[in-house]
Amino acid sequence: MTATSLSKEDLGAARRALRRRKLTAFLLVAPLLVFLLFAFVAPIGSMLFRSVHNPNVADLIPDTMELMDDWDGVSLPDESLMNQFAVDLKRLANDRTSGRLAGEVNRILPGSSSVIQSTARRMRTVDDDELQQNGAALLFDAHANWQQVPIWQAIRQSGNPYTIAHYLTALDLERTPSGEIQARDGPRIYVSLYIQSLRIALFITVLTFLLGYPLAYFIANAPIRLSNILLIFVLLPFWTSLLVRTTSWIALLQTNGVVNTALMGIGLTSSPFSMLYTEFATIIAMTHILLPFMILPLYSVMKGIDPSYLRAAMSMGGKPIPAFLRIYFPMTLPGLSAGALLVFIVSVGYYITPALVGGADGQMISNLIAFHMQQSNNWPLAAALGSLLLFVILLLYWTYDRLVGTKNLSFG
């Protein structure tokens, strides 16, 4: 062994040192990892799971569902299945849970709710043995719909704990009782709301760019004292509560608000504009709130661009504006794309501002998600809508990565 090669002990020591460093690094990030797991990964996972998993019906009528496995799904189910269902229905009626079953089935086959509820009431008084023997006939007696296939198909569909039904709803599609996927009748509320959200987000992104780019350029090239003051003004929105900022827009935009009063005061208009509770209000208020997300990455990139680049271009004969567009602007792209991506992604999923100032036509998809969570209590649908939103954003990010590349993003 020569003196220049490493001995076994040296190698061992080097490896131990490396392991120690890796362990230290891991321990340093571990608290954050644990936090992220509980606060981020787990909720998103649970949301994704909830959007496709709905064990309600399967839990309510497990025995009936078991028999459903043998049913062909085309003809009327056989008598033993119907008998078992009658027994289950009586139990539900007595537990006062038949309403839940009715609700779930009704979502697939509208009108089923009353059929199930009224039948359940009649089963309550019937003897168990009688139901075992004669349940099918009793059902037929209670309501004629039990003699038709669709309601059974609907029960089977709702009993499947794994379902894409909520995604279909979220895309304004539905599955016919016979299993085909088709467009749902009526206005396409969800898809058009997704499109509206994307359009509003795009608009806001463009607006923040138009307003933010010149300002970022000015701040980055201003003397240090002035630039510090201006940066404080840029950051000011971050230090005031989101609610305060949004409600102050209400004060500004309402019918007798500051803007209308001013416009009428200087005689530009004789009757007030309705600005509050419109898409316009959503866009204006969100542009204001999200402007710093555009300015800060742009500013930090521009700050790092030496003035000598533009000077070099001009010394070589480039006129100021073409030189700016050909030389300076491309150098700010990492900041611009980071800012645009931030603003766009944050605004696609924005909730509070559209909820407060958006009115009917300024709503975004998050508002509907909140509605399904808080008012209609349709959590699976809310989860499906949320997952779709997540998917849309990931898709956009992926497209962006393919087109522009994320490796030279600069968030500051």
Next chain:
Amino acid sequence: MTNTSSAYLRFQNVKKTYDHESLVVKDFSLDVAKGEFLTLLGPSGSGKSTVLMMLAGFESVTSGEISIDGVSITRLPPYKRNIGMVFQNYALFPHMTIEENLAYPLTVRNMAKAKIRDRVGEYLGLIEMQKFGKRFPGQLSGGQRQRVALARALIFEPSLVLMDEPLGALDKKLREQMQYEITRLHQMMGYTVIYVTHDQTEALSMSDRIAVFDDGIVQQCASPAELYERPRNAFVADFIGENNFIRGRVSKVEGEVVHIALPGGDTVTARAESELRHDQEAIISVRPEKLFVEPTSHASDNRVPARFVTRHYVGDFIRYYFQLSDGTEITVKVLNDLTAPNFSEGDEAGLVWLIKDCSAYPA
């Protein structure tokens, strides 16, 4: 050189203030002949870059005139001045390939595509970087970027090229190579160069003339040899090369020659670089390699006794440190040969030199 007819580039009483309180450039006047390689040499913060920025048009001139070929350019926007410029950080456009970088000044001049391609190829050849045309600046070494920056400043054939400490970021070896490269291209193409540096070796080896710049004014503008051998004031004497300074008082003035009485009682003679009056405080300078230690075969006009302190072995020469009786420290460079004397600390020795190697300035 400063005669009006030969002046190509001319600064006339140029002043510059950034804060409207103090002048960074106080009164800058300079004539540069066509084809000349002129260096602005001065300590950091002396305003060299400011002068260059005004010449290129990136900073406004507070007062005064800058003209090229007799035409004032003081108020011309930079893109109309047709001046090539090499920046210290090279300022190569990072999102463009080397070829695109070189083509930029030609494209903005609406040159035909085929002609641009030929010219770019020619200049890539000139800097021996034909193989690197498709690369981006980030993929080049410091020296290669420097060469590209140089070619880019020359490719549109400006008659005036400015360089602001272009070699500052390179290591010593590369710097020497690039100094050679820059002078080679200059001699080959004959454009006028204004070169800014704070490195005097660089200035001395490359320039036709050097303007020593300090405190907002030109202290002296002369050829490297003249600057070294006949510095016009104590600042230049100190700034260029190494020098010994001895303080004294003028005891006699004989035309060009002045007699200076030293505090230790000795009197020496020196050449007056500016006017000196009898009994005026003066300072004389002698370069370490122009001083000799007795016994010596060299002719001498002056002699002062000194006490040996220590010596530093450098290699090709040895540096001896002495003290005069009043404590003034004197350095002597002695060739490292058999005659190099041996002293021990405290030994008395005689230092001698010639009048022509000794300048006197007002203190």
